Amino acid sequence: MMRIGELAQASAISRDTLRFYEQRGLISAHRSANGYRDYPADMVQLVLYIKTAQRLCFTLGEIGHSVAALWRSPDPARAVTQLLQDKLKLIETRMAELDVLRHELQQRIGQHCPLNP
Numbered sequence: 461m462m463r464i465g466e467l468a469q470a471s472a473i474s475r476d477t478l479r480f481y482e483q484r485g486l487i488s489a490h491r492s493a494n495g496y497r498d499y500p501a502d503m504v505q506l507v508l509y510i511k512t513a514q515r516l517c518f519t520l521g522e523i524g525h526s527v528a529a530l531w532r533s534p535d536p537a538r539a540v541t542q543l544l545q546d547k548l549k550l551i552e553t554r555m556a557e558l559d560v561l562r563h564e565l566q567q568r569i570g571q572h573c574p575l576n577p
Contacts, residue, residue: 461498461501462500462501462503462504463497464479464497464499471511472511481510486506486510486527487499487506487507489503506531509527510523510527516547517551518547526543
């Protein structure tokens with residue numbers, strides 16, 4: 461077991477961020493009799509997963525929704541790969557939509573009344 465300060469140091473995350481993750485239900489701690497948070501050693505891996513997922517533009521809601529399923533998965537690597545493929549597809553769809561929007565905006569620039577249909 462490790463205390464919040466140890467987890468913060470091991471994962472390079474602030475204590476406040478860890479408390480926020482706990483508040484959001486992303487991580488959990490056992491409370492000792494004196495009220496201190498005690499985390500299992502494998503919590504470092506989970507916190508690093510959350511950090512990486514955020515860097516890859518997953519929302520905390522998406523992370524919270526997927527994390528329980530990943531930990532229960534018989535093949536976590538394959539489950540993570542599927543999540544990444546799904547996120548990539550969503551980003552590619554959004555990029556295509558933005559490309560269409562960019563093209564329309566470019567065509568409207570220079571028109572007498574750019575907001576006319």
